[in-house]
Amino acid sequence: MIRARALEKRYGDKRILRGIDLDVGPDDFLLVTGPNGSGKTTLLRLCAGLAAPTRGDFELGVSRGRIGYVAHEPLVYRELTALENLDLYGRLYRISERRERIGMLLERFGLWDARHERVASYSRGMLQRLALCRAFLHEPDLLLLDEPYSGLDDEGALVLDRELTERAPRTAFVVATHEPERLRRHATDLLALA
Amino acid sequence: MNYLADVGALARKDLLLELRARDTLPAMLLFVVSALVVFHFVLPAGSSDLAATGLLWVALLFTALLGLSRAFAAEREQGVIDGLVLAPSDRSAIWLGKALSILAFLALAELIALPAFALFFRHIDGTLVGGVALADVGIAAVGTLLAAMAAASRARELLLPLLFLPLAIPIVVGGVGASVADDPARYLGLLGLYDALFAIICWASFEYVVTE
Numbered sequence: 001m002i003r004a005r006a007l008e009k010r011y012g013d014k015r016i017l018r019g020i021d022l023d024v025g026p027d028d029f030l031l032v033t034g035p036n037g038s039g040k041t042t043l044l045r046l047c048a049g050l051a052a053p054t055r056g057d058f059e060l061g062v063s064r065g066r067i068g069y070v071a072h073e074p075l076v077y078r079e080l081t082a083l084e085n086l087d088l089y090g091r092l093y094r095i096s097e098r099r100e101r102i103g104m105l106l107e108r109f110g111l112w113d114a115r116h117e118r119v120a121s122y123s124r125g126m127l128q129r130l131a132l133c134r135a136f137l138h139e140p141d142l143l144l145l146d147e148p149y150s151g152l153d154d155e156g157a158l159v160l161d162r163e164l165t166e167r168a169p170r171t172a173f174v175v176a177t178h179e180p181e182r183l184r185r186h187a188t189d190l191l192a193l194a
Numbered sequence: 195m196n197y198l199a200d201v202g203a204l205a206r207k208d209l210l211l212e213l214r215a216r217d218t219l220p221a222m223l224l225f226v227v228s229a230l231v232v233f234h235f236v237l238p239a240g241s242s243d244l245a246a247t248g249l250l251w252v253a254l255l256f257t258a259l260l261g262l263s264r265a266f267a268a269e270r271e272q273g274v275i276d277g278l279v280l281a282p283s284d285r286s287a288i289w290l291g292k293a294l295s296i297l298a299f300l301a302l303a304e305l306i307a308l309p310a311f312a313l314f315f316r317h318i319d320g321t322l323v324g325g326v327a328l329a330d331v332g333i334a335a336v337g338t339l340l341a342a343m344a345a346a347s348r349a350r351e352l353l354l355p356l357l358f359l360p361l362a363i364p365i366v367v368g369g370v371g372a373s374v375a376d377d378p379a380r381y382l383g384l385l386g387l388y389d390a391l392f393a394i395i396c397w398a399s400f401e402y403v404v405t406e
Contacts, residue, residue, distance in 0.1 A: 050276055052406045065282025073273030077207070079214040084207075091203040092281035094196065118214070134277065 001026055001142055001172045002047055007056035009042050016042045020056070022191070026141065029173040029186045034193030040176035041072065043193070044144045047174050062172075065093060068140030070148055074131035078120040082111050082130050085119060086137060093138040105133040109159055124151035132160060136167075143167070145175045149182065157182075200283040204291025209298065211268055218264040219299050222257050226307040229253040234314040246315035247322070247373045251366055254307065254326065255333075255359075261299050262337040263354055265292060266345035275345075279404050289338055289400035297334040304330070321382070325372030328385035329365045332392060336361050339396040342403045364388050 007020035017039040024030050024047075032040050045051040048069050049060055069075075076085040083102065090098035106112045109129040114122070119130065128151040135143060149157050161182075164173070168186045175183060180190070212218055233249040269275040278288050304326055312318045337358055344354040368388060371381030 048276075048280060050279065050405070063282065064280050067280060069276070069280055071273060071276060073276075075274050075277030076272060077211060077268055077274055078272055079211050079268070080207070084210070088203055088207050089277065089281065092200055092278070092283045094282070 001028075001061045002174070003057075003059040003061070004046075004053075005057040007046065007058055008054050009039070009046060009051065010054045017046075017193075020191075024142075024172050024174060024189075026172050027169060028188045029168055029183075030175070030189045030191060031180050031183055031187040032174060032176040032191045032193065033178070033180050038193035040193060041146055043191075044069070044071075044146050044174060044176055047142075047144050062142050065138070066141040068135035068138065068143045070128075070131050070135045070143075070145045072146060072150075074119075074127045074134070076119050076127070076130055076134060079118060081116050081118055082106060082122075082133075083115045085130065086133060089134055089137055095138055101137065102133075105136060108163075109133050110155065125153050125156055128152050129156055129159075132163070136163065140171065142172045142174070145173065145177075147177055148175060149177070149179060197284055197287055200287040201290045201294065204278075204288060205294040205298075208292060208295035212295070212299070215268075217267075218261055219302060221264075222261050222299060222303040223306055225260050226253050226257040226303050227310055229256065230307065230310050230314055237315075243316045244374050246311075248370055250307075250311050250315070251369050251373070254304065254329070254369075255362055255366065257303055257307070258296075258300055258330075258333045258337060259355060259358060261296060261303070262333075262341045262358065263344075263351065265296055265338060265341040270345045270350075275404060285401040285404060286397045288404065289342070289396060292342075293334040293338040293396075296338055297330055300330045300334065301327075321378040322373045324382055325369045325378070325385060328372075328382060328389060329369040331389040332365045332385065333362065335389065335393040335396045339400055339403060342400065346403075361392075 002022055002024035004020055004022035007017060009017040032043060034040055042051065046053055046058065048067055049064055086102045087098065090102060095101055106115050109132060111126060111129055114126065122130065148160060152160060164186055177183060230253055233253065237245060279285060308318050340354060340357045344350040344357065347353050365388060368381045368385035372378040372385065375381055
C-alpha cells in the first residue's frame with residue numbers, strides 16, 4: 001500500500017526526514033514514534049499525498065479517496081455543526097446511506113446529542129472525536145492518524161481502542177504517537193524517528 | 195453530474211458559513227457604500243460622469259479584494275483545505291464552488307452599490323450592469339485562484355493585492371470602457387474573452403495551487 005525508499009523531505013534548508021524506508025501492506029499497522037520535530041507529521045502528510053518528497057522513491061498504492069486522515073487540526077468548519085460537517089464530507093466521498101453512517105458514528109463517538117451544535121462550541125476532546133468520525137466516515141483502506149488519542153478523555157480513548165481493534169485486521173494503519181505502549185498490541189512494525 | 199453535485203455542496207457550504215459568521219458580506223457592503231460616499235464628497239461639483247464611473251470601478255474592485263481576502267479564511271484557520279484536497283472529488287470543484295460563492299457575494303454587494311451609485315452620481319444603464327456582471331465573473335475566477343495561493347503564504351494580506359491588481363487591469367479596462375464608450379460591445383467582448391480564458395486557466399491550475 002505504501003512503499004518508500006531513501007525518502008527525504010526538506011523545507012528550505014531544513015531537513016525534516018532523511019533515509020526513510022517504508023513498506024506498509026494492506027493489513028499492516030505501523031507505529032511511528034519520535035520526539036517533537038522529528039518529522040512524524042511530515043511523514044504522515046507524505047503518506048497522505050499532501051506533501052511531496054524532496055528525494056527518494058515513494059509509491060502510494062491507494063487512491064486518495066480511500067485514505068482516512070486525522071491531523072493535528074480536526075479539518076472541520078467551526079461555524080458548521082458536526083452533522084453539517086460530516087454531511088459535506090459524506091457528499092464529497094459519495095457515501096451511500098450517508099445519513100445512517102453519520103448517525104452511527106456520531107452515536108458511537110458520543111457526539112449524537114451535540115450533533116446540531118456548532119463545532120466552535122466543542123471542547124478539544126469533542127473536536128478530536130469529530131475528527132475521528134470524519135476519518136472513519138468512508139471506511140478507508142488506509143488510516144493515517146497523527147496523535148489520535150490527543151485530547152480524548154478515558155471514555156473517548158476506550159471508544160477509539162475499540163475502533164482500532166475492530167478495524168486493524170482489514171485496514172492499513174500508520175499512526176504517529178507519543179504513547180506507543182497503548183497501541184503496541186496492534187503494531188506490526190515500528191518506525192522510530194530521531 | 196457528480197462534479198456539479200460537489201460544486202453545489204461546496205458553494206452551499208460557503209453560503210451557509212457566511213450566513214452564520216457574517217464576516218465577509220457585511221464588511222463588503224459597508225466598504226462599498228462608504229467608498230461611494232467618500233467619492234461623492236471628493237469629486238468637485240460638476241465633475242463629469244466619466245470620472246464618477248471610474249470611481250465606481252475603483253470601489254467595486256477594492257470591495258472584491260476585501261471579499262477575496264476572506265475567501266479561504268475558514269479553510270486556512272481550521273486546516274480544512276487538507277480535508278477537501280484529500281476528498282476523491284476533482285480538486286477544481288473546490289475552486290468552482292468557492293468562485294460561485296464569491297460571485298454571489300459580489301452580486302449582493304452590487305445590489306446595494308449600484309443603486310447607491312445612481313443616487314450619488316449618475317443613472318445606471320444596461321451596459322454598465324452588463325459590464326459589472328461580466329467583470330464579476332472574471333474577478334471571481336482569477337481572485338479565487340489567487341486567494342488560494344495567498345492563503346498558503348504567511349504574507350497573505352500583502353500577497354493577494356500584489357497578485358490580483360495587475361491581473362485585474364483588463365477587467366478595469368473592459369469595465370470602464372463598457373460603461374462609458376460609444377461602442378460598449380467591444381469592451382463587453384473583451385470582458386467575455388477575459389472571463390472565458392482565465393476561467394479555463396484557473397480551473398485547470400487550481401490543483402497545483404493546493405498541493406505541493
